[in-house]
Each structure stands twice: as C-alpha cells, then as structure tokens.
Amino acid sequence: MDAAITGWSVLSPLGTTREEFARNVCAGRSAIALIANFDTSALDSHCAAQLRAPLEYKRYIPAAHLRRMDGLSRLMVYAACEAFNHAAVAARGIPPERRAVVVASGMNHTESIEQFYQSLLQEGPEGANPIYFPATIPNSAGGLIAIELECRGPNFTVTQKETSAEAALALAADLLESNDADIVLVVAGEALTPVVFDGLSRVRALCRAERGRPEVMRPFSRERRGFVIGEGAAAVVLERADTVEADDRPIFGRLSGIAECCQSTSPMKYPADPQPLLRAIEAMSAECGQDPASAAFINSAANATQTLDACEAQIIREINKRSGRRGSPLPVAAVKAAIGEFCAGGLTRILAAFAGLQAGVCPPLPYDAADADCEFDDLRLSYCSAPAAVAGTDFLHLAAAAGGHQMALWLRSERPAVGRN
C-alpha cells in the first residue's frame, strides 16, 4: 500500500517556509555557522546548523499553551499545525479519533530535563518545579500536538537515533495499512541545546575545529572530519494513496517502499557493511516494483564520518553496478552537508529531495577531493558539487544510525510541492 503525503511543513535553518527552504536547498546553500547563542569556548567544536529566524508561534499556539512548552515542543507543534493546514485536515471533517500522530526525536526534551534537573541540583527536592516535569517526558510534544489539533487516534513517539524520522514514517504507514487512522501526522524534530552539544562534543561525536580551521561537513570527500550538528523540525500528513486518489485530491509525495536492516555495531558506531541494506533494498524493490536504476537520484545519509560515508559509497556503487548504470551513475545528494546531522533530520532530507525534484535538480553537496574509500576505479560515482539537472520523479532515500540501524525508502514527488498555501 502506498502512503500519500497530502501536506507538509518545514522549519529548517535553510528556511521556515516551503518556498524559502526549496530555494536554498536547490542553490546548495549551507546553514552551518558558528554557534552564537551559547558558549562553546571550552569545547573542540563550535559550529552548528541552527534555526536563527524567530518564529511566530502565536500564529498557531495560544499564549497560555506556549508558556508550558519548551523549545522542541514549540517547534513540533508549529510544524504540525502548518502541515495540518496544508493538508486541509480540519476542513475535511476527519473525525478526531481517526487522526494519528507519530513524533520522531532522538534527543527529545533536553531543555526541559536540564531546566528541571538544574533546579534540583541547586535547590534540592524543594526546588524541583512541578510545572517543568511534564515537559520532560519524551512524548510531551506528541501529547501537545494531540491537544492542539484534536488528534485522538494513536499517538507514538519514536526514537531511533539518526533513523528516527524514517522509523516514524514506517510506523505511520503501518497505522494506515492496519486502518488505525485516516490520516497520520508525522512530525520529526530536534532542538539543539547546550547540554546536547556539550555531550556530543565530549564523546567526540562531532567534527572538531582543527588548526584554526572551523568545522565543515564534506560528505564523501577526503577532507571529511565528521558531522556538524543541526536542528529543526518537519511534518507531513500521510494518508492512504488510494483514498486520496479516489477523492481526486492533490498528492505532493508518495511513499512506496520501506527497507530496513540492522547490523551489530556499538551504540556510537555507524554500520560498515553495505550488504545488509543492499539485500533489504533488493527485497523492497521486488515488493514495490521499483527498480533503483529508475531513481532520479540517491538521497544519501552520508554525514562526513569515515565509516558511514564509505559504507554508503559501497551501497551506491553496487546499486549502479547491478542496474547497469556504470556509464551514467545515479546522482548522489547528501543534504546533511547543508542542514547538519540530527536524529530526526530524515524528514527534512526527504522534503529537500522533493524540493530538488520539483526544480529538476539533485540538491548539490560540497564535494571537493576524492577519497579512496568513496571512489572506485571501476565506477566513478556522481557526487554533484553543483546543482545537476535530473529527470524523473522518484528517489531512493537512505538512512543510517549509530548502533547499526539502517533504512531505505522509495519515494516519489507527484506534483509541485511548493506554492500551495
């Protein structure tokens, strides 16, 4: 069963409107910059892809409700409301009991946890503020979205590190298939906080400034030195494609195939073996009847780490080889170079790919120097360092998480995703 995307929104450092986001994605702009809102001088890393434009939260969220929401909940609820409106859910009279919510976040509500815990550390049990505690629970954003948009169907919060958003989409598709809901609002987001940045820096997960050079993300390049963290939120409304088609309503994108596999790696390491995901992609292709060779491009999960990029390059090489595209390899996008790596960033990457397809380009990546692990003598991969024209409507989206979880999704851009408000 295909799932149709009937509405979407994005709150990204590359843009907080659909139009601005699409424009910047296609132009290959990067949102990575020095962190300005907290001190990083004691750390080895100083850059991130951060949301900088203030959002008019009151457009969707009553002031009284806003006061009880942390930064992540505000982002999530705002993105949910935008997508909900874009899909005209309320106007269609879908019963609240048939509206489901699936939230994806890797780090959840660190801001609230920190706020609550600091008061506990400084003032002891008497200082722990009961107002803050409900905001610390992992599913508080999901609960708040349900309240704001009257979604009384299933409501889940999914955490699977960097594959959180893709896992949420898979769960949403399952809910539609099992007829648990008429629409599923999938909201994926992450809010960067000092404590998260500090923690990731201390466990050496981030790209570090070296010899006076600031951090950059150079997926697949010889100069890659790890990832820069990002933040943002994105939301889509998913419905059964056959129902939307029967109603003759617009479909912006279509999710047709889901592949998944797991490797046994430690929680901080990325999968290295390309074979498990290749096997899963083969099975998915057979099931959904899509040939990877027909993709307009591959939306890679490369995050400028040595292991993951090499693994992805092997996967992409094999897909090209097996589909007889040695001479004209599929273009490769690596959107994380522009938006940074964050656990629920998969949905933003998917929307970036849609934006690229609507403009007829593969979103470019800042590729500079070939790396022996990501380039092959028998097949030169097509890393697009400038916007490259592509034909077609479909793309293969890859996702990988530290800890060994990998997914691949087959998606189609169906009609102009930008412009309808």
Added chain:
Amino acid sequence: MGAICGLGDDLDVIWSGLVEGRCAIRPITIFDVQGYRSQIAGEVSALPPLPAGGALGVQPGENPKRLSRTDLLSLHAAAAALRDARLLEAPEIAQTGIIFGAGSGGMRSIEIYRRAAARLAADRAAARPLHAPHPALLVPYALNTAADFIARWFGLGAPRRTVSTVCTSSTNALGLAFRAVRAGRARAILAGGGDGLCELTVAGFNAMRAVDPEPCRPFDRNRRGLSLGEGAAFLVVESLESARARSVEPLAEFLGYGHSTEAHHITAPDTTGAEAARTLALALADAHIAPADVDHVNAHGTATPYNDVAESRGLLLALGEHARQIPVCSIKAMIGHCLGAAGSLEAVAAVRSLQTGWIPPTIRYETPDPDCPLDYVPNQARRTKPRIALTQNFAFGGNNAVLVFRRWEE
C-alpha cells in the same frame, strides 16, 4: 517471557511473590532521597550481571560503563525471554526484531555524570584534585540505547524500534509487535520495556505530589498516590506458524490491541472514564470478543486518586455490569509503578494468570471507595482459571493502551 523487578530477577520468583502478595516497595538506596515526600520504591536490590551467551556476547573492548541501569535490567529480561522462547541460540534469532518501550532510558547515567561534573567544577574552584566524569556515561542518553544493546548482544535483526509513551511504552511496544506479526511484516519480535529508577522521575512525581509516602494502596479509599518502581520485562511475540515450525509451545494467544489518545490534558486523565472505555472497546473489537468474554483485568491501578476512578469508570462503561463480576488487580501495590516497563510486567503477569489460573491480589486494600466499585482481589490471590485477560495502561500525554490475551488451547 522474561522479567526483573523489585521482587526478583527470575520470573518464577517474581510470580510466586505476586501470588503471595509480597511487597517489594522499600527505601530507595541508589541515590540520596532526603527531603522527598516519598523515599520508597520497588527498587531492584542487586543489578544483574551482563548476560552471558547469546549470539554475540561481550565484544572485545566493550566498555560496561556505557550500560545504564535501564540497559542492564533490559538485557537481563531480554535474555530470559529469548531463552524461554528457545531463541537464544537458534538461527531464527537473526530474523527476530525488537520493539522496545522506553520511559526514562539511561537517565540515571546522565545524572551521575551531571553530579560528577558539578563536583568537578567545585573541586576546580577549590583547587582540589580533579576527577572528571567518564563521557561514556552520556551514551545511554538516547532512549533507543537499550534496544541497540539488546539487538547487538543477541544478534537480533529488523525491525528495531523504540517507542516512548511513558507509562504505556511497553504496552504499545507489545501492541505494535502484535500488529506487525499479525500483518505478516515480522515473524517474531522481542517486545517489552525497561526502566531504571532515576532522580528525575522520583523528583518529578514528588514535586507533583503524585506519590504516597507509604507503599501505595490501589483502589483503596485512602490511597494517596503511587509508589515508583523499576524493572524490565519482555515477551516474544511470534506467529503461530513460526512457533510450530520451531516446535515451541505458545504461552498464550495474543488476541487484540487498542490504543488511543485523550487529547484532553497532558497529565490529568479524563475522569469520566469515557476515554479509557473507548480504548478498551477498540481492543475488544480488534480481538473480536464481547465484553462478557473478559475474565480478568490486570489494571493500571496506580493508586492516584484520579487514575483509579477513571479506570474503574472506564471498565464499567466498556464492560457494563460484567465489570463487577470479574477480578481486577493491580500488581503495582507490590512492585511499584515501573513506568516504561509497567505494561510489559503486567502483560507477563496476565499471561501467567492465564497459564496458572491464579490472579495476584491487590495488597493493602482495606477501605472500599464508592467511586471504585469493582472486585479488586483484595489482599489474597484467587484461583479463577480465566480464559481471557486484559491489561491496560494510561500515560501522561493522554496515551491509553489495552492488550487482550487468551489462554493457549490447542
């Protein structure tokens, strides 16, 4: 099935404790609780060692410091469940997925790190010797860490999911596993949850004055709030075809799952019981059974004033007068509210009730509450031979979930 909680680290020991009405709620020892309204919980007295065996076991260079309290509890229960299902050494384990229900995850490790970091700053200011906290303590922050560890330890394959809806996390993990197996998307899934005690939850529930200073008394008129607990429990949810192919006898039949959201308030339940009843009705419909078919309910029964009323009213609304005829128990009176692990611990107990015919008691039940007018199996276990049992949980965020099990009969 496999479980660990304040009553023990072996399912037979836990079950006999439940049937005997033993209380595992006692003073918290793992951190300082001075100043809190409630200083007790169903704490696991000794953390289990890392499980041996499995497909992979301990890897060279493994850093045990990376395993949080939740990870250790979960690994132990997962090993027991996989062993019980005869999957631990079986080749089919590579085709077995995991759906993990998380609550606070590795929060205790983060707290240890944060307190050590605070001490470090103070020591630096006072020019005392410095002992920097190990950054590996930060690794379990992500809620999916336990699922990753379990999958790696035992060589589990896809799907791998971590869902968090706090008090319904492991209920939903089981429900989603059931749905995936029933739809043919998976052959077998290890599903359940784990949650270790941490200061954040103890402080939070204390700050909200949702805890009883004494061990909790579910459904009793004089109840004053919940008691926290910790633990982990997993069940292997497998298609009958797959179990038969492996010559494994099912423990029970998973019949149905209902889940919904109240969209009413982030912490307070709908006290009319209508929302609880709606979820229960969804589960009954999913299981294709009538209200009169239900023989036993292993309740959420937190012992908070609002929950117990909402739950009792929900049962009356969904099951009608039949709700008064069946035994409804809360094992939280014995093991505390294990949050992310509560649903799977209660599911394990419900399945054991179907297997043995024994319903655990709701201990410390002394004074009936007119707003909770059901049969709560007060203080003594009862033998009733139930055929169909429900478990239900309700969570912050307005998240409700109900599971339906049937006694296995060939």
